[in-house]
Amino acid sequence: MGCARDLLLIARWEVKRAAGTMTRDILPLAVVLFILLVLVTGFSATRGIHLQDGMYRAGIDDPALMAVIGSDSRFVVDLSDPAYLTTHMVDYDLVIIAGRATGTRTDRSRAALLTLKRDYDRYSNLFYARQQDLFAAYPLWVDLQEVKSELSFLATQQGERAASLTPSDEPPVPEVAVEILPDPPSAIGISEESLREGLTEAAGQDSQIARYTDVIGPGSSLGTFRTPSQLSPPLPFDSIVLIFVFIFPLYFTSQFYMMSIMHERIGRQGEPLLTTPISPSAIVLGKALPYLVGMIAISAGIAAWIQTPPIVLLPLIPVILFFLGNALLIGMVARSFKELSFLSIFFSTIATSYLFFPSVFANVHVVSLVSPLTLIVLTLQGTPFTPSEYLFSTSLFFLTSLVLFYTGVKNYHEERLFSQVRLIPKIREVVSGIIPLAHPYAALFLIAALTIPFVFMVQLMLLVVLFNLPMPLSLLLLLIAGALVEEVAKSIGIVTLISESREKLPWRSVVFGAGATAVGFLLGEKLLLFATLSQISESIFGSVLFLSLGALWPPLILHFVCVLVVAAVVRAKGISWYVPGIILATAVHCLYNLTFVLGWLK
Amino acid sequence: MKGSNIKTIAKKDLASLASERTIVLAIALQLFVAIFSSFLMVGLTSIYDPSSLSHIGGVQYPVAYCGNDSPLRTYLNESTDFHLYQMDLSTAVAALKERKLSAVIFVSETLPNDKDPVKVTLYTIKNDIQASIVQVKLKDILISYETDLRRVRASRLDQTPVPLTMPHTRSGSTFYEFLYGLLIPLLVFMPAIVSAALVIDFITEEYQQGTLEVLLTTPVSRAEVVWGKVLACTVLVPVQAGAWLLLLMVNRIPILNAPLILIHATAYALVLILIAAFCALHYRERTAAQFIYSTAIVVLLLFSLAFPENPLNALVRLATGSAGPGQWVLLGLSLACIALMSTVLTWYAELAVGEAGGR
Numbered sequence: 001m002g003c004a005r006d007l008l009l010i011a012r013w014e015v016k017r018a019a020g021t022m023t024r025d026i027l028p029l030a031v032v033l034f035i036l037l038v039l040v041t042g043f044s045a046t047r048g049i050h051l052q053d054g055m056y057r058a059g060i061d062d063p064a065l066m067a068v069i070g071s072d073s074r075f076v077v078d079l080s081d082p083a084y085l086t087t088h089m090v091d092y093d094l095v096i097i098a099g100r101a102t103g104t105r106t107d108r109s110r111a112a113l114l115t116l117k118r119d120y121d122r123y124s125n126l127f128y129a130r131q132q133d134l135f136a137a138y139p140l141w142v143d144l145q146e147v148k149s150e151l152s153f154l155a156t157q158q159g160e161r162a163a164s165l166t167p168s169d170e171p172p173v174p175e176v177a178v179e180i181l182p183d184p185p186s187a188i189g190i191s192e193e194s195l196r197e198g199l200t201e202a203a204g205q206d207s208q209i210a211r212y213t214d215v216i217g218p219g220s221s222l223g224t225f226r227t228p229s230q231l232s233p234p235l236p237f238d239s240i241v242l243i244f245v246f247i248f249p250l251y252f253t254s255q256f257y258m259m260s261i262m263h264e265r266i267g268r269q270g271e272p273l274l275t276t277p278i279s280p281s282a283i284v285l286g287k288a289l290p291y292l293v294g295m296i297a298i299s300a301g302i303a304a305w306i307q308t309p310p311i312v313l314l315p316l317i318p319v320i321l322f323f324l325g326n327a328l329l330i331g332m333v334a335r336s337f338k339e340l341s342f343l344s345i346f347f348s349t350i351a352t353s354y355l356f357f358p359s360v361f362a363n364v365h366v367v368s369l370v371s372p373l374t375l376i377v378l379t380l381q382g383t384p385f386t387p388s389e390y391l392f393s394t395s396l397f398f399l400t401s402l403v404l405f406y407t408g409v410k411n412y413h414e415e416r417l418f419s420q421v422r423l424i425p426k427i428r429e430v431v432s433g434i435i436p437l438a439h440p441y442a443a444l445f446l447i448a449a450l451t452i453p454f455v456f457m458v459q460l461m462l463l464v465v466l467f468n469l470p471m472p473l474s475l476l477l478l479l480i481a482g483a484l485v486e487e488v489a490k491s492i493g494i495v496t497l498i499s500e501s502r503e504k505l506p507w508r509s510v511v512f513g514a515g516a517t518a519v520g521f522l523l524g525e526k527l528l529l530f531a532t533l534s535q536i537s538e539s540i541f542g543s544v545l546f547l548s549l550g551a552l553w554p555p556l557i558l559h560f561v562c563v564l565v566v567a568a569v570v571r572a573k574g575i576s577w578y579v580p581g582i583i584l585a586t587a588v589h590c591l592y593n594l595t596f597v598l599g600w601l602k
Numbered sequence: 603m604k605g606s607n608i609k610t611i612a613k614k615d616l617a618s619l620a621s622e623r624t625i626v627l628a629i630a631l632q633l634f635v636a637i638f639s640s641f642l643m644v645g646l647t648s649i650y651d652p653s654s655l656s657h658i659g660g661v662q663y664p665v666a667y668c669g670n671d672s673p674l675r676t677y678l679n680e681s682t683d684f685h686l687y688q689m690d691l692s693t694a695v696a697a698l699k700e701r702k703l704s705a706v707i708f709v710s711e712t713l714p715n716d717k718d719p720v721k722v723t724l725y726t727i728k729n730d731i732q733a734s735i736v737q738v739k740l741k742d743i744l745i746s747y748e749t750d751l752r753r754v755r756a757s758r759l760d761q762t763p764v765p766l767t768m769p770h771t772r773s774g775s776t777f778y779e780f781l782y783g784l785l786i787p788l789l790v791f792m793p794a795i796v797s798a799a800l801v802i803d804f805i806t807e808e809y810q811q812g813t814l815e816v817l818l819t820t821p822v823s824r825a826e827v828v829w830g831k832v833l834a835c836t837v838l839v840p841v842q843a844g845a846w847l848l849l850l851m852v853n854r855i856p857i858l859n860a861p862l863i864l865i866h867a868t869a870y871a872l873v874l875i876l877i878a879a880f881c882a883l884h885y886r887e888r889t890a891a892q893f894i895y896s897t898a899i900v901v902l903l904l905f906s907l908a909f910p911e912n913p914l915n916a917l918v919r920l921a922t923g924s925a926g927p928g929q930w931v932l933l934g935l936s937l938a939c940i941a942l943m944s945t946v947l948t949w950y951a952e953l954a955v956g957e958a959g960g961r
Contacts, residue, residue: 026890033897040901044908052783053910055922064764073910074779076926093924099765108922111778113768120766127763135719136758139751142744143721144737146728147698171687171694172664172702181692183669184723186710228744231737252893259889266810337803337810337888338619342627345796349631422622 006278010286014260018290048073056093056112059085065096068123074115121229129199134192138199141188142231144224190225199227242306242380243373246316247355249298251348254323257291261331262340265417280412284405288324295320312379314390315372318397319355325404326351332408332417333426354461369393370460396460399453399528406450410434431492432500440497440509441516447493448520452528455489483589487582490521490559491566498567499575510567518559558592603829603948607822611830612837615804619834629842632792636785663704663736666694670711674722674747678707683739695725704736714754781855787917789850790863793842794871795899797835798878802891804831805882828883828951832875839871840864858923866920866929869936870913874899876943883950 053073060066061082069075082097089095093112094103101116103109128137188195264270273283299316303309326347334340358371368374372393375385411417411433421429435443462481466474494513498505505513562585569581619625662682666689667675678686687694687703694706706725712718722744726733756762805828808814817827847860857863878895885891906912911928913936919925 021887021889026885026894029894030897033894033901036901037897037904040904040908044904047908049907050910050912051787051907051914052779052918053915054919054926055779055783055924057924062764065766068764068766076924096766100767100769102769107778108924115779116766117768120768124763132760133755133758135717136755137752138748139714139719139755140744140748141719141721143723145723145725146733147695147725148728171666171689172697172700174693174696174700174702176696176700178692178696181695183691184708184710184721186712186718186721188719188721228741228748231741231744252896255892256889267812336618336622337807338800339622340888341799341803341892342625342631345799346627346631349635353634 003279003282006282007286007289010278010283011289014287015290018256018260056108056115057091058112058116059088059092059095061085061097062099069116069119072115072119075112125199125227125229129196134196138195138227140228142226142228143184143188144226144231188225195225198225243356243359243376245306246299246302246312246376247319247352247373249302250295250316250320250323253291253295253298254327255344257288257324258327258331258340258344260287261328262334262337265332268418270417271414274414274417281409284328284409284412288328288405291324292320295323308380311384312376315375315385315394318394318401319372321401322397322404323351325401325408328408329404329430332411333430335420335422335426354457370463372397395528396453396457400457403450403453407431407434428496428500431496435493435497435500441512444493444497444513444516445520448490448517449524451489451492452521452524455485456528458485479593480586480590483593484582484586486521487562487566487585487589490517490563491570491578491582491585493517494563494567495570495575495578498571505571507571510571511564514560514564514567517563518556521559521563522556554592558589562589603823603826607826608830608833611822611827612834615831615834616837619800625838628796629845632789632842632846635792636789663739664702665736666697666703666706667709668694668706669708672709672720672747673750674707674709674743677743677746681739681743698725698727701727705733705740707740714751720751782922783918786850786857786921787914789846790843790867790917791870791914793839794867794874796842797838797871798874798895798899799892800838801831801835801875801878802882802888802895804834805879806886806888806891809886810888823952825948825951828879828947832872832879832947835875836868836872839868843867857921859920859925862929863917863920866913866916866933869933869940872940873936873943876940876947877902879947880943880950883947 050073054076055074056076057078058069058075059078059080060069061080063079066077066079069077078092085092085095085097089102090104092104093106093109094101094116096102101113103113131137264273274280296313296317299313299320300310303312327344330340330343330347334343355371355373358368359374359377369389369392375390375393378385407430411430416429416433419426419429431447434447459482462478462485466478466481494510494517497513498510565585565588566578566581569577569584662685664687665678665684666687667678668689668691675686678684689697689706691706691708694703697703698706704726708723708725710721710723712720714720724737724740726736808817808827814827818824844860844864847857847863851857851860877898878891881891881895881898885894903914907914911932913932916925916929916932920929
């Protein structure tokens with residue numbers, strides 16, 4: 001009870017303090033800037049983004065061609081007579097004479113021709129959509145029916161194709177009883193007018209992403225129907241832009257929390273508060289509370305504004321907690337404002353990539369569920385997410401936030417807050433803050449288990465980055481990178497213990513410490529895998545990243561040996577030998593994976 | 603104002619930056635953005651077009667053909683990408699569900715010259731990369747069939763589109779526009795934004811840590827302090843941007859006009875840095891100054907991008923070698939801006955810092 005009262009008290013003070021700094025003369029200017037921002041967004045949305053204007057130079061001999069490329073600002077177009085154009089070919093990236101396009105041999109010219117081709121496709125689509133007899137202009141319609149299969153992630157990722165590499169001559173025979181399917185009707189069942197509307201809309205969409213690649217297109221507004229040229233996997237572009245709207249305010253607000261924590265440390269301003277009987281957890285959480293409420297309120301406001309179901313707030317909550325947890329630690333370790341800036345920019349870029357890139361694959365691949373934002377994309381598209389999907393994509397965020405806050409609270413005391421040490425030693429100090437001297441092994445066990453969610457996060461990110469490379473290469477890169485991440489995570493605790501302890505740690509303790517770490521890591525890994533990630537862990541990618549659920553002794557020995565390698569190297573040669581130690585341990589880990597998991601060396 | 607004093611201040615700030623080593627993070631960050639975005643592009647392309655990676659070629663996707671006979675059947679048979687089976691629809695869909703097929707195609711019985719369109723029902727596996735690949739491969743075949751049908755029905759069209767034939771040369775790289783039109787301006791401009799945020803940290807730190815008074819007891823004038831910090835941040839811009847260009851060129855991505863790009867980048871950065879310096883001097887407190895500065899920058903960037911010949915566009919055109927005379931106007935404008943703002947800043951620095959001393 002008393003703790004809750006303290007927490008609310010701190011929260012009230014925090015609001016008062018924040019309001020105090022905000023009032024001076026920020027508010028009027030902020031309001032003006034906000035109005036300007038809205039106006040400018042509308043302005044540039046109507047005028048378009050002119051980033052690539054005038055990249056190419058085109059020469060044409062027929063003014064009718066202006067209908068094709070005249071509206072593309074990437075081209076500077078000269079209308080001239082054919083004779084002039086033929087002699088001045090080198091001045092242009094492409095020249096169109098008598099309906100025939102030619103280019104030079106430069107990269108820019110080739111790119112210009114590609115752009116021209118896309119412009120021409122767009123032009124023809126708009127042109128045909130205007131024809132009286134729509135079905136003469138579009139004589140072929142594709143009805144795309146998606147059939148649900150078992151979770152396909154595994155099969156595709158194992159490099160298996162749907163059938164063998166050289167298909168047999170006999171048609172495949174299904175194993176289960178065949179469900180009788182009626183032949184689809186010949187009629188389309190959509191009125192000509194709405195088809196025409198959909199076509200015009202699709203052709204008019206100048207999606208910025210379409211400039212870089214034509215393999216992903218905007219979703220069709222015609223349900224399952226599309227013309228052959230619209231047949232590309234849809235990119236949920238609009239939804240992705242919308243989630244930017246959700247995430248952007250969260251960055252700003254977590255910055256305020258970060259600064260508020262930093263503020264306590266400037267000139268020891270937070271000292272009086274620490275001398276009161278209010279517990280550090282009440283201070284840390286109390287200060288976070290107003291920002292948490294504020295962020296949820298902002299998100300709810302945005303959800304109401306764009307008229308989405310309020311359920312989109314559910315995936316946002318773990319993201320908000322994660323942002324706040326990181327803000328807390330950055331605010332606690334940064335020595336100066338510069339460091340605060342760099343750390344926060346660094347963190348937010350990485351977090352953004354983790355959140356955004358998987359959601360690009362929202363309609364294509366299960367791996368997209370790694371990011372909670374995919375759930376928002378799905379909701380915006382009208383498909384509600386299931387509880388198990390929610391668990392899958394948010395559990396890591398909940399767990400990591402919990403660990404971050406725990407670490408923050410444990411270190412929120414005078415000695416840590418007001419010391420001015422370098423970043424890396426500071427992080428080491430913060431880690432040692434959760435190692436009580438009386439029970440170092442228990443602490444190592446705990447730290448190893450606590451790193452698991454972070455390890456999984458990094459490994460899943462690696463998976464997102466690497467899974468789309470060609471098969472043997474992606475697996476190999478994933479294997480090495482995954483092992484490296486694990487070794488670094490496992491070594492954190494014990495290396496901290498070795499380098500922070502006053503006298504040299506006895507060898508016996510090094511061995512026992514490695515053992516405690518190995519057990520903690522294995523236990524955490526198994527628990528989390530069992531709870532959430534069994535889908536991915538059973539694929540071949542999973543088997544190189546995460547140890548499988550079954551075996552117990554081999555992975556335990558592996559963890560023990562690898563931790564011991566790093567610990568022994570650091571204990572014998574000093575902290576400057578940390579990197580070689582990690583490399584050695586990674587090599588051992590990779591060899592183990594190659595031998596036992598993939599059986600390549602047998 | 604003495605140049606040597608400004609230099610001393612700049613050196614002091616750069617040294618503090620170097621000793622914290624966090625600048626490494628800023629550079630790592632930019633590298634991360636570059637790697638990640640290129641990965642995404644390469645990844646997306648290779649997913650949907652595996653033939654771009656030659657050793658994956660030669661894969662035949664098993665596809666079932668059901669329903670009425672049509673030229674589509676011939677096209678599919680001729681294609682090396684597909685292995686075609688004539689099957690009954692129900693059996694084919696059941697086999698598809700068991701992933702024994704990549705796609706099932708059913709063609710309606712509509713005649714080529716019918717009033718109604720020909721309808722192809724395409725069954726694929728939901729949420730599957732392979733389904734996406736098959737779609738992309740089928741797209742070309744379906745477009746050929748569409749072209750055939752259009753020819754049959756051509757007499758029913760009101761007009762014909764402007765004819766255009768493309769040359770049969772190797773098609774251009776999808777990456778060109780991404781690289782020159784997005785990544786390069788981003789990488790060159792990022793140091794400018796980072797440097798401007800940095801100047802706020804430099805200035806507000808002196809206020810909030812209370813180190814400014816100590817600094818002012820030395821024979822350094824107030825404007826010199828501010829200019830030293832501006833100088834330190836400005837120097838970083840061409841160094842960082844130059845490193846990027848060098849890295850790209852080492853990777854055999856030719857960049858034209860590199861020195862000119864650096865001059866442009868530095869000029870634009872200085873404009874941003876001066877704006878940031880005003881914010882910092884006005885608020886003397888990091889949260890407020892950063893907040894106002896970053897919002898103002900977003901407004902400014904969005905506004906300038908709405909016009910042709912904006913700074914980022916100038917970087918794109920310089921790098922591709924297609925810059926017109928407009929870039930000189932732009933550079934001149936930024937220099938004029940800098941000259942004006944510098945004068946005001948010198949005056950304002952004395953004023954603002956003076957107040958602080960009086961308190």
